[in-house]
Amino acid sequence: MRQTLRVGAILLAAALLAxxxxxxxxxxxxxTTTAKFTGCMVADTGTINxxxxxxxxxxxxxxxxxxxxxxxxxxxxxxxxxxxxKNITAFENQKCGIIVTVGxxxxxxTQSAALASPKQKFAIVDCSYASFCxxxxxxxxxxxxxxxxxxxxVQDAFLGGYLAAGMTKTGKVATYGGEKFGTVTIYMDGFWxxxxxxxxxxxxxxxxxxxxxxxxxxxxxxxxxxDAAGETIANTFITHxxxxxxxxxxLDGLGTAKAVQTAAQSGKRVAMFWVDTDGCxxxxxxxKYFITTVEKGLSPSVKTAVLLAxxxxxxxxxVGTLENGGAVLAPYHDWASKVPASLQSELNTxxxxxxxxxxxxxxxxxx
Numbered sequence: 001m002r003q004t005l006r007v008g009a010i011l012l013a014a015a016l017l018a019x020x021x022x023x024x025x026x027x028x029x030x031x032t033t034t035a036k037f038t039g040c041m042v043a044d045t046g047t048i049n050x051x052x053x054x055x056x057x058x059x060x061x062x063x064x065x066x067x068x069x070x071x072x073x074x075x076x077x078x079x080x081x082x083x084x085x086k087n088i089t090a091f092e093n094q095k096c097g098i099i100v101t102v103g104x105x106x107x108x109x110t111q112s113a114a115l116a117s118p119k120q121k122f123a124i125v126d127c128s129y130a131s132f133c134x135x136x137x138x139x140x141x142x143x144x145x146x147x148x149x150x151x152x153x154v155q156d157a158f159l160g161g162y163l164a165a166g167m168t169k170t171g172k173v174a175t176y177g178g179e180k181f182g183t184v185t186i187y188m189d190g191f192w193x194x195x196x197x198x199x200x201x202x203x204x205x206x207x208x209x210x211x212x213x214x215x216x217x218x219x220x221x222x223x224x225x226x227d228a229a230g231e232t233i234a235n236t237f238i239t240h241x242x243x244x245x246x247x248x249x250x251l252d253g254l255g256t257a258k259a260v261q262t263a264a265q266s267g268k269r270v271a272m273f274w275v276d277t278d279g280c281x282x283x284x285x286x287x288k289y290f291i292t293t294v295e296k297g298l299s300p301s302v303k304t305a306v307l308l309a310x311x312x313x314x315x316x317x318x319v320g321t322l323e324n325g326g327a328v329l330a331p332y333h334d335w336a337s338k339v340p341a342s343l344q345s346e347l348n349t350x351x352x353x354x355x356x357x358x359x360x361x362x363x364x365x366x367x
Contacts (some may be wrong), residue, residue, distance in 0.1 A: 005322060025088060037310040039064055039073045040096035041302075042087040044103040046225050047078060051282040052250045052275075053298065057102045057125050060302025067303065071310055084109035092120055098309035100125065100302060104181050107133035110209035113330055114131050121314045123147035123305040125298060128317060130366045133184045144315045146307045150367050151296040151320035153183075154190035155354050156327045158361035159347055160294040161194020163329070164244045165206040166343045169269060174209035174242035176233050178224035178249035182365035187244075187248040187275065187365035197359075203345075209242050216364060220250045230255030236339060238263050238270055244291065246273040255287040264289060271335075278330040291339070293330035296320060323355045 024332050041061050043054045061073040074096075076087040085105050091099045092113065098121040101110045107127045109132040114122045127133035128148040129140065164173040175191050177184040188211040195208050210233075211218035221229045230252030234245050238259065245260065247253035256272060263270040270290055274280075276296050280287035297320045304318070320326015329347070353359040 014026065015318075022156075027178075028215060035070065037068075037069055037097040039100065040091040040094065040308040041073065041075045041100045041102065042084060042091065042106065043075055043077045045078050046251060048075060048077060051254070051279075052277060053102050053125060053223075055282060056277045056296075056298035057067060057100065057302045060299035061100065061306060063299060063303040067307060068310060071306065073306070073325045081105060085113070088113045092117060092251050098123060098306055099121055099304065101127075101129065104131075104133050105184050107135070109345070110146060111140070111143055114146045114193075115141060118143070118145055121145055121147075121309045123149060123301060123302070123309070125149050126151065126183050126296070129367065131206070132366075133181075133183070147308070147313075147315055148317040149301045149305060149316065150183075151299075151301075151327045152186075152322075152367050153294065153296060153320075153327045154186050154193075154361045154363040154365070155322045156188025156329050157187045157294050158194040158197070158351060158354065158359075159266055159322075159329050160246060160292065161191035161196075161208075162198045163194075163292065163339070163343065163347060164246065164273070164352060165198035165204065166202075166272075166346070167339065168206055168244050170241045170243045171205065171319070172207045172209060172241040173244040174237040175246040176210040176219040176221070176230075176237075176249060177247075178221050178252055180220050184220075184248045186363050186365035186367070187246075188218060189365060190361045191246055191294075193362040194218070199348075208235050209240060213362060213364075217334035221249055224250030224252060227251055227253075227255035227258070229260045234259035234272075235263075237248045238268070243270050244272060245270075246294070248275050250276075254283070254286075257283075257289060260289045261286065271349070274330075280330070280333040288334045290333065291335045292332055295328050295330045297324075297326035297328070301326060322351055 064075045065071045088200045101126045110124045128150045174241045192208050192213040221242050234256040260272050274290050274293040279290040279292045
């Protein structure tokens with residue numbers, strides 16, 4: 001009996017020791033640890049300080065890192081389109097938590113990589129299956145690990161067209177695009193339609209140079225990095241009487257800003273809109289010529305995509321609208337006192353009518 005008790009005591013001690021070393025059961029309260037997460041961005045051609053997509057998307061990446069100390073972010077530039085796939089592969093090899101690609105042109109490379117690596121999280125800015133950016137096929141294989149960040153910019157462009165029609169003194173306004181993509185023409189559609197709506201409401205005949213919604217034809221540079229071409233196009237519009245110009249063309253728009261500045265300095269009353277990101281914040285040099293910016297919420301949408309990925313979310317679609325702040329007119333800045341209060345009131349009413357669905361701006365470009 002004494003021997004049995006001794007053996008029992010030894011076994012009990014061993015069991016207690018083992019229990020002390022064992023991992024907690026599923027009902028135990030675990031020790032909280034937060035894993036590090038890396039967000040990686042492949043920039044489009046141009047610079048990271050392009051005052052457009054690259055810059056705003058990178059600001060969104062940095063905002064995500066600022067919001068969560070466990071997130072670090074990095075970026076790779078693309079000198080040419082041939083760098084897209086190489087940069088994506090480099091980031092996959094670095095085990096990035098999410099790879100964010102910037103812009104319509106990166107659709108095929110992003111789609112291919114996402115299908116090949118279904119566990120890798122991706123997000124792409126201004127690109128979706130609906131717009132045929134990720135694939136030209138009507139029924140492509142869907143990569144469910146891509147978060148599609150898109151913006152219904154026909155809504156705020158409609159407000160921009162209405163504003164331009166209300167501000168012109170010559171009765172002519174103009175728009176042009178970088179390349180003929182749906183993400184570009186949706187702006188031009190909305191701008192055109194906003195002008196027509198103003199004409200209907202005010203019995204005016206403001207003309208739009210550079211784009212025709214019915215024919216879906218207009219003026220395009222052929223790239224987003226040719227500011228000299230943007231300047232030439234703007235000068236042509238000014239020669240033909242346009243006093244407000246809306247370039248949907250990335251860095252090409254800086255050429256337009258130069259043309260507008262030159263015309264204004266020579267005594268002509270000419271102004272313009274900027275596109276995508278608030279021009280007065282991204283390039284204050286030309287702020288006094290920007291009536292407003294027809295803006296996309298690029299930075300906040302990228303920030304949200306990275307934060308969600310860090311929490312384990314993958315895929316989905318974000319649509320920026322007037323209602324959620326993803327497609328808005330930026331503040332008027334230097335023009336705040338120049339835009340008539342009555343016109344501002346009309347725009348506020350139109351905004352609510354678009355949000356409610358009472359007004360549906362016309363576009364032939366899918367979101």
